[in-house]
Amino acid sequence: MLVHLDPFVMGLNGLISCFTNTVSELNIITMRQIIIGREGNQPFAINDEYVSRQHAIFTYDERTGLMTLTDKSRPEVGTFIRMGNQFQQITQCNVDATTDIRLGPFFTFRVGQLFQSPAQPQQPSKPQKPKLEKIDIAYLRKVAENYEETKLKLEQKQANINSLRTLSLVGSLAAGAISPIITNMVGKDVEIPLYYHLIGPGIAVIFLVALMMYCSKASKDIILKKSQNDKNYKISFCCPKCHVPFAGKLYENILAEGKCPKCKVEFYDSKI
Numbered sequence: 001m002l003v004h005l006d007p008f009v010m011g012l013n014g015l016i017s018c019f020t021n022t023v024s025e026l027n028i029i030t031m032r033q034i035i036i037g038r039e040g041n042q043p044f045a046i047n048d049e050y051v052s053r054q055h056a057i058f059t060y061d062e063r064t065g066l067m068t069l070t071d072k073s074r075p076e077v078g079t080f081i082r083m084g085n086q087f088q089q090i091t092q093c094n095v096d097a098t099t100d101i102r103l104g105p106f107f108t109f110r111v112g113q114l115f116q117s118p119a120q121p122q123q124p125s126k127p128q129k130p131k132l133e134k135i136d137i138a139y140l141r142k143v144a145e146n147y148e149e150t151k152l153k154l155e156q157k158q159a160n161i162n163s164l165r166t167l168s169l170v171g172s173l174a175a176g177a178i179s180p181i182i183t184n185m186v187g188k189d190v191e192i193p194l195y196y197h198l199i200g201p202g203i204a205v206i207f208l209v210a211l212m213m214y215c216s217k218a219s220k221d222i223i224l225k226k227s228q229n230d231k232n233y234k235i236s237f238c239c240p241k242c243h244v245p246f247a248g249k250l251y252e253n254i255l256a257e258g259k260c261p262k263c264k265v266e267f268y269d270s271k272i
C-alpha cells in the first residue's frame with residue numbers, strides 16, 4: 001500500500017483526500033476524491049440549505065484523466081449536469097473541467113472550480129486601537145507656579161501682619177509710658193492737669209485699636225485670598241480632558257508619567 005502525496009495534494013492542505021488502489025509494482029494508480037456538499041472538502045463554501053452535507057463525490061483518476069461525479073443526495077434533491085441549455089439529473093457520470101454542475105435546485109459550479117486553491121479564510125481584522133490623542137499640558141506648569149507664588153506671597157503678608165500686631169502692642173505700651181515720663185520731666189512740684197495723664201494711655205489705646213482693626217481686616221483678606229488661590233488651583237490643576245484632579249502632585253511627576261491615570265490621554269509639554 002502506497003500513499004502518493006504530490007505537491008498538488010499538499011497544496012490543498014489535505015482538502016483533497018487521496019487514496020490508492022491495490023497496486024502492482026509497475027502500476028501506481030492515484031485517485032483523488034472530493035466530497036462536495038455543505039460539509040464537503042471542496043475548495044469553496046456551500047451554504048445552500050438545499051445542498052446536502054455530503055451531496056456528491058467527485059473522483060479524478062490521475063492515470064487516465066477520467067473525472068467522475070457521483071450523486072449522494074436524496075433523489076428529490078438531486079445532482080445535475082448541464083446538457084446544452086438544460087440541467088439533467090444524474091446518479092453517476094463522467095465530467096470534465098468545463099462541466100457545469102447543479103446541486104439541488106439552485107447551487108451551481110463548474111468542475112474546474114474544484115481544482116482551485118481553497119479561498120484563504122479571511123483573517124479577522126485586528127480591532128483598531130483607538131488612536132490616543134496627545135494633549136499639551138505646558139500650561140499646567142504655569143498653573144502650579146502661579147499657585148506656589150501666590151501662596152508664598154500670602155504667607156509673607158500674613159507674617160508681616162503678625163509682626164505688626166506685635167509692634168502695635170509694643171507701641172501701645174510705649175505710648176502708655178509717655179505719661180509718667182512727662183510727669184517726671186515737668187517735676188513733682190508743678191501741678192499737672194489731669195488730661196496730661198490721659199494723653200499717653202489715650203494715644204496708646206487709639207494706636208492699638210487702629211492697628212488691631214487694620215490687622216484683623218488684612219488677615220481676613222489673606223484668608224479669603226488663600227482659599228481663592230486653593231480653589232483656583234484645584235479647579236485648574238487637573239487633566240485637561242477628564243478633569244481628574246492633580247492637586248498635590250508635582251508637575252514634573254505628571255509629565256514623567258506621560259499620561260492621565262484615569263482617561264489615559266497622553267501628555268506632552270510643548271515648551272520642553
Ligand SMILES: [Zn+2]
Nearest residue numbers: 239242260263
Ligand atoms: Zn484624564
